[in-house]
Amino acid sequence: MLRLEEAGLCTAPALDAFSGDVVPGELLAIVGPNGAGKTTLLTMLAGLRLPDSGRLTLDAVDLRDWTPQSLASRRAIVAQRDVPNFAWRVRDLVTLGGTPSVARLERTLESMQLTAFSERVVTELSGGESQRVMIARALCQLAPRPEDATRPKAGGILLLDEPTSALDIGQQQRLMRLLARCARDDGLAIVCVLHDLNLAARYAHRVWLLKAGRRVAAGTPENVLTAERVANAFDAELTLLDTIDGGERVLLLDR
Numbered sequence: 001m002l003r004l005e006e007a008g009l010c011t012a013p014a015l016d017a018f019s020g021d022v023v024p025g026e027l028l029a030i031v032g033p034n035g036a037g038k039t040t041l042l043t044m045l046a047g048l049r050l051p052d053s054g055r056l057t058l059d060a061v062d063l064r065d066w067t068p069q070s071l072a073s074r075r076a077i078v079a080q081r082d083v084p085n086f087a088w089r090v091r092d093l094v095t096l097g098g099t100p101s102v103a104r105l106e107r108t109l110e111s112m113q114l115t116a117f118s119e120r121v122v123t124e125l126s127g128g129e130s131q132r133v134m135i136a137r138a139l140c141q142l143a144p145r146p147e148d149a150t151r152p153k154a155g156g157i158l159l160l161d162e163p164t165s166a167l168d169i170g171q172q173q174r175l176m177r178l179l180a181r182c183a184r185d186d187g188l189a190i191v192c193v194l195h196d197l198n199l200a201a202r203y204a205h206r207v208w209l210l211k212a213g214r215r216v217a218a219g220t221p222e223n224v225l226t227a228e229r230v231a232n233a234f235d236a237e238l239t240l241l242d243t244i245d246g247g248e249r250v251l252l253l254d255r
């Protein structure tokens with residue numbers, strides 16, 4: 001488990017210290033307005049920028065004490081606009097950084113609907129196709145080694161910065177369902193920065209709401225994504241609708 005204990009960043013881009021856990025088997029959505037500090041927080045959770053105050057631990061060991069190699073086998077990050085400007089074949093790029101078995105590689109390509117693109121070069125793909133390639137690469141980075149293929153790798157942490165930003169509505173749904181399945185079946189802890197609050201409400205187990213470098217709310221989507229809180233945080237006018245069957249709530253922008 002990834003644990004923040006009053007962890008914060010003092011210099012720009014700064015984050016007020018707070019505590020919280022990133023739990024295996026759960027999808028955590030980080031939401032908030034532009035400039036709130038979502039990418040900054042994701043960078044800290046990835047260990048790419050360590051906290052200046054408090055502690056950040058993985059399995060109770062300070063992230064400073066993890067070697068880059070062991071950390072790379074436990075956590076993967078897909079940043080915004082992450083696609084390399086180099087003519088990698090999709091299949092080679094997806095395998096880079098991990099050692100997935102052939103079966104696992106094929107399954108991952110298929111789950112991201114990339115099988116038909118696997119021999120193409122990544123610089124010749126559309127924005128949404130490239131985004132799916134980078135997510136597939138991160139999933140393969142966390143896959144067990146071929147010799148361990150019979151046991152799922154416990155405790156992998158997948159950090160995604162706006163993974164749905166370039167995806168059409170069908171691809172968004174497939175990705176969010178896949179992430180929910182990876183959390184549930186493979187025990188991954190998944191952290192997604194999301195601008196689409198309805199995706200966060202529908203798929204996340206927990207939500208952290210950031211504003212101006214502070215985490216201002218944390219909890220279940222029902223508790224965090226209230227109309228009043230969202231309107232306040234985003235300076236937007238909106239209405240919260242209950243769907244007809246009452247199973248879902250949807251946030252709608254007012255006209």
Ligand SMILES: Nc1ncnc2c1ncn2[C@@H]1O[C@H](COP(=O)(O)OP(=O)(O)OP(=O)(O)O)[C@@H](O)[C@H]1O
Nearest residue numbers: 012013014032033034035036037038039040041210
């Ligand atoms: N290298 C930097 N030096 C100084 N300030 C920075 C730096 N990078 C980002 N910032 C500032 O820190 C704040 C948080 O940036 P961050 O990218 O974390 O926001 P965000 O919530 O991810 O925003 P968005 O939704 O627009 O992607 C912003 O005000 C940004 O301008």
